Amino acid sequence: MADIKLKRKHSLGLKKAKVAAQKVADDLSAEYGMTSEWDGDLLRFHRSGVQGELKVSKDEVQLNAKLGLLLGAFKTKIEEHINNDF
Numbered sequence: 426m427a428d429i430k431l432k433r434k435h436s437l438g439l440k441k442a443k444v445a446a447q448k449v450a451d452d453l454s455a456e457y458g459m460t461s462e463w464d465g466d467l468l469r470f471h472r473s474g475v476q477g478e479l480k481v482s483k484d485e486v487q488l489n490a491k492l493g494l495l496l497g498a499f500k501t502k503i504e505e506h507i508n509n510d511f
Contacts, residue, residue, distance in 0.1 A: 429477070439481065443468075
């Protein structure tokens with residue numbers, strides 16, 4: 426399994442950061458069939474071959490994802506896509 430870990434500072438505040446995170450989750454759902462659900466300030470997501478979570482705070486987001494064997498081969502491309510969104 427390949428892991429993706431990302432930490433980014435932001436200046437949106439908690440409410441706007443959660444709205445932005447939800448938009449990204451909605452886009453990923455539409456494009457890749459990923460499902461997600463909130464648990465407080467933690468957005469958990471999954472689909473076949475990937476599972477992870479996005480922790481949102483008032484000034485930072487932290488992404489932790491585990492890619493399965495097939496998606497692990499695309500780790501670099503996935504990281505580029507994520508970096509463009511954040």
